[in-house]
Amino acid sequence: MRLEARTAVSRIAPLISGLGAILFTLAVSGALVLWAKADVVSAYVAIYEGALGSRFAITETLTRATPLMLTGLAAAIAFRARLYNIGAEGQLYMGAIAAVAASVAMTNEAGELALPTSMAFALMILAGALAGAALLIVPTLLKTRFKVDEVVTTLLLNFIALLFVSMLLDGALKDPAAMGWPQSPTLPSELEFSKLIERARVHTGLFMAVALAIVLSFVIRYTRFGLAMRAVGANDRAAAFAGIGVNATLVKVALISGALAGLAGVGEVAGRTGYVTLDMSPGYGYSGIVIAMLAGLSPIGVIFAAIFVGGTIVGADAMSRSVNVPTYIADVIVATALIAVLVAGLLTKYRVRWK
Amino acid sequence: MNAALTLSNITKRFGDLVANDDVSLSLDKGEVLALLGENGAGKSTLMNILFGHYIPDSGSIHVFGEPLTPGDPRAAIARGVGMVHQHFTLADNLSVLDNVTLGTESLLSLRASRAQATATLQALSQRFGLQIDPYALVRTLSVGEKQRVEILKALYRGAKILILDEPTSVLTPQEVAQLFATLKQLVAEGLSIVFISHKLDEVLAISHRIAVLRSGKLVFEGNTSDATKAMLAQAMVGRDVEPIQRREASHASADVVLKLDAVCATSVESRVALRDASLEIYAGEIVAIAGVSGNGQTLLADVVCGVSQVTSGEVKFKGKPMALNVREAIAHGIARIPEDRQHVGSVADLSVWENAVLPRAGDVRFSRWGVLNARAARAHTNELVHAYDVRLASIEHPIRKLSGGNIQKLILGRELSEAPELIVAAQPTWGLDVGAVAFIHSQLRDAAARGAAVLLISEDLDEVFALADRIAVMSKGCLSEARAAEAWTMQSIGLAMAGESDARSERHAA
Numbered sequence: 001m002r003l004e005a006r007t008a009v010s011r012i013a014p015l016i017s018g019l020g021a022i023l024f025t026l027a028v029s030g031a032l033v034l035w036a037k038a039d040v041v042s043a044y045v046a047i048y049e050g051a052l053g054s055r056f057a058i059t060e061t062l063t064r065a066t067p068l069m070l071t072g073l074a075a076a077i078a079f080r081a082r083l084y085n086i087g088a089e090g091q092l093y094m095g096a097i098a099a100v101a102a103s104v105a106m107t108n109e110a111g112e113l114a115l116p117t118s119m120a121f122a123l124m125i126l127a128g129a130l131a132g133a134a135l136l137i138v139p140t141l142l143k144t145r146f147k148v149d150e151v152v153t154t155l156l157l158n159f160i161a162l163l164f165v166s167m168l169l170d171g172a173l174k175d176p177a178a179m180g181w182p183q184s185p186t187l188p189s190e191l192e193f194s195k196l197i198e199r200a201r202v203h204t205g206l207f208m209a210v211a212l213a214i215v216l217s218f219v220i221r222y223t224r225f226g227l228a229m230r231a232v233g234a235n236d237r238a239a240a241f242a243g244i245g246v247n248a249t250l251v252k253v254a255l256i257s258g259a260l261a262g263l264a265g266v267g268e269v270a271g272r273t274g275y276v277t278l279d280m281s282p283g284y285g286y287s288g289i290v291i292a293m294l295a296g297l298s299p300i301g302v303i304f305a306a307i308f309v310g311g312t313i314v315g316a317d318a319m320s321r322s323v324n325v326p327t328y329i330a331d332v333i334v335a336t337a338l339i340a341v342l343v344a345g346l347l348t349k350y351r352v353r354w355k
Numbered sequence: 356m357n358a359a360l361t362l363s364n365i366t367k368r369f370g371d372l373v374a375n376d377d378v379s380l381s382l383d384k385g386e387v388l389a390l391l392g393e394n395g396a397g398k399s400t401l402m403n404i405l406f407g408h409y410i411p412d413s414g415s416i417h418v419f420g421e422p423l424t425p426g427d428p429r430a431a432i433a434r435g436v437g438m439v440h441q442h443f444t445l446a447d448n449l450s451v452l453d454n455v456t457l458g459t460e461s462l463l464s465l466r467a468s469r470a471q472a473t474a475t476l477q478a479l480s481q482r483f484g485l486q487i488d489p490y491a492l493v494r495t496l497s498v499g500e501k502q503r504v505e506i507l508k509a510l511y512r513g514a515k516i517l518i519l520d521e522p523t524s525v526l527t528p529q530e531v532a533q534l535f536a537t538l539k540q541l542v543a544e545g546l547s548i549v550f551i552s553h554k555l556d557e558v559l560a561i562s563h564r565i566a567v568l569r570s571g572k573l574v575f576e577g578n579t580s581d582a583t584k585a586m587l588a589q590a591m592v593g594r595d596v597e598p599i600q601r602r603e604a605s606h607a608s609a610d611v612v613l614k615l616d617a618v619c620a621t622s623v624e625s626r627v628a629l630r631d632a633s634l635e636i637y638a639g640e641i642v643a644i645a646g647v648s649g650n651g652q653t654l655l656a657d658v659v660c661g662v663s664q665v666t667s668g669e670v671k672f673k674g675k676p677m678a679l680n681v682r683e684a685i686a687h688g689i690a691r692i693p694e695d696r697q698h699v700g701s702v703a704d705l706s707v708w709e710n711a712v713l714p715r716a717g718d719v720r721f722s723r724w725g726v727l728n729a730r731a732a733r734a735h736t737n738e739l740v741h742a743y744d745v746r747l748a749s750i751e752h753p754i755r756k757l758s759g760g761n762i763q764k765l766i767l768g769r770e771l772s773e774a775p776e777l778i779v780a781a782q783p784t785w786g787l788d789v790g791a792v793a794f795i796h797s798q799l800r801d802a803a804a805r806g807a808a809v810l811l812i813s814e815d816l817d818e819v820f821a822l823a824d825r826i827a828v829m830s831k832g833c834l835s836e837a838r839a840a841e842a843w844t845m846q847s848i849g850l851a852m853a854g855e856s857d858a859r860s861e862r863h864a865a
Binding site: 222227238239243 | 701
């Protein structure tokens with residue numbers, strides 16, 4: 001078996017391959033639902049209802065999708081420049097804890113903000129973004145200076161970051177009112193993101209994520225930096241020959257990518273939880289990689305991929321309550337979808353020859 | 356049956372492109388068949404079909420009278436078809452013996468029978484006069500020796516039909532003579548050879564019969580004794596070709612544009628270090644650096660282009676010391692045409708217009724406040740496409756969709772349209788078809804006539820003699836003195852390229 005390049009790719013090929021990927025994903029996941037002795041149709045209906053079937057379901061999906069968009073963007077921009085940032089999870093936690101630390105630093109003894117609210121709010125966001133960026137700058141400098149593989153360093157830094165946050169939650173940033181739980185103090189309510197809809201959790205962080213996706217899409221396509229970034233990602237030798245500072249570009253990309261992942265943490269703590277715990281993210285940082293790949297590294301695509309993944313997770317939760325299939329089906333659906341999309345993309349460019 | 360190999364009515368289409376159109380060829384035992392054609396004429400496709408990399412749409416192949424299973428390289432090897440690729444497929448960090456035996460031994464056998472393999476290899480190298488040390492690391496071999504290893508590799512696998520793809524492109528004239536002696540020995544022993552080339556002199560010297568492909572069709576087949584250079588060239592190109600004209604010596608001014616003073620440099624990519632290279636290039640002249648590839652010429656070009664640093668010595672541009680970095684070179688308006696147009700000169704996945712402005716994207720013409728002026732960039736690209744005759748479907752397509760010749764024309768336009776005072780052209784016509792070569796030569800000549808200093812780095816001696824006012828030779832990192840083109844002969848330049856020059860070629864200095 002081998003692949004032969006297709007000479008002419010028809011216009012509807014991407015559509016067909018996309019449909020094929022969806023059908024394949026539904027079939028594989030459906031088989032597993034059957035195996036769990038549940039009715040496939042009602043399971044899928046339950047997932048759909050749970051994700052998009054009501055106003056509440058939609059707000060829950062969008063709440064989930066918010067951090068996923070930001071980590072998805074973090075991965076997408078880094079991967080475009082071929083900087084393999086696998087460390088969004090750690091950067092997210094660093095962003096979240098930095099936001100809390102900033103709020104603590106800006107609060108006086110009486111528990112009131114020492115600064116005007118808007119300034120404090122901006123500083124909190126900045127602190128989170130910088131913390132995320134700072135965590136990625138170290139592996140990036142190791143890569144540009146000493147050619148240390150960033151996949152390994154960013155991945156391992158996740159554990160270091162998590163342990164560091166854990167240390168803070170049991171020490172300097174432990175909430176004395178939490179009855180011994182490792183949990184940070186709660187943000188003052190002035191610093192929380194506003195809710196978009198009453199009695200729902202979806203918050204203004206969603207607007208921030210969508211706006212950033214649109215800005216990034218413009219930056220990648222229409223700025224000198226975006227051109228440099230794509231050139232470096234596609235071929236760093238040719239980029240260097242054209243006078244592009246490869247290392248400087250990578251450092252800038254790292255700052256943006258880390259900051260985006262840090263903002264995901266800020267959004268979670270200021271928009272949803274109010275305080276940091278160690279189970280704040282169910283792997284949003286890692287899911288960001290899947291989302292970026294599903295989106296073909298396009299920032300606008302990330303918006304939709306994040307909603308798909310967020311919706312699948314929320315929907316699977318609801319489905320497991322109603323038809324009694326474990327929520328792990330959400331992971332299967334997302335993972336199968338990624339593989340199906342990648343294979344479908346390959347098949348639009350190549351045909352398979354059996355011998 | 357006397358035919359070693361018969362290709363009957365081979366047709367292969369890629370979409371609308373007919374790469375091979377009803378091609379029939381036969382190769383007799385003990386014969387050298389030359390396969391001629393420009394790039395894109397279908398030579399590679401035909402050989403890839405023979406070797407099982409592609410399945411033909413129709414037609415059949417017979418080896419020694421028996422049909423060959425299409426699309427199975429192992430079947431081709433088993434039948435005694437061996438291929439020596441233009442770009443060697445050797446593992447540098449292994450010995451000659453390991454390279455030769457690689458893949459022939461079962462992975463399950465615990466002990467490689469090295470003694471037997473060594474004996475077989477030595478017997479082969481004795482029989483065919485291919486001297487080689489079986490235990491030498493391939494990394495330490497010269498290009499000619501590596502080619503010998505490739506030939507031995509094919510023979511070790513029992514090749515009776517040997518396909519040589521552009522085998523002389525990397526050799527000095529003396530090494531070519533040696534290769535030809537080997538080939539004669541091989542056919543004397545009953546082997547059959549397909550010799551793929553576009554160099555007419557060589558084809559006429561070595562082959563018994565000649566086949567010419569053009570646009571996928573077999574347009575000429577005949578005995579070498581009946582063929583002439585003019586008629587082969589005509590068959591290849593499809594029209595009359597003027598022989599390369601020697602350029603009239605230009606009147607170089609007294610202004611030194613580029614001066615290298617005892618430059619030493621090393622780099623990771625170049626195994627050969629640059630040693631004490633000194634050179635002056637005046638405005639309006641073309642100075643060629645001849646030499647077999649891998650002798651440090653690329654490093655020399657990289658230094659002037661700002662890609663590689665010097666360890667000692669100095670580079671002066673118009674009398675002033677030049678900081679050696681890419682941005683400085685671009686700021687000085689140095690036109691840089693790199694050796695590898697697909698991987699260094701352009702970014703394959705970026706669009707044509709993005710590539711056309713990439714080195715100068717920061718220019719006020721193409722961007723302001725960091726935002727690209729895509730309209731100006733596209734307009735500029737369209738001008739280049741028009742002025743430099745770049746054939747393409749759309750400037751929005753990624754540049755990898757263009758042919759090598761069109762990529763090179765775009766790079767040439769990108770650099771020459773900035774009215775450069777210095778042009779560094781490394782292998783500017785390597786692998787291009789006759790039309791593109793002529794276009795690029797005339798552009799370089801015109802640039803020199805306008806007063807640009809041209810540093811031409813080329814392995815192609817025809818090109819060197821056709822273009823250069825002065826020629827220097829690079830061998831093992833040492834740059835010879837640049838002498839007037841008339842002061843060199845094929846003989847003296849070949850010796851200089853082999854690095855055993857000075858005593859003998861000194862005569863020509865005067």
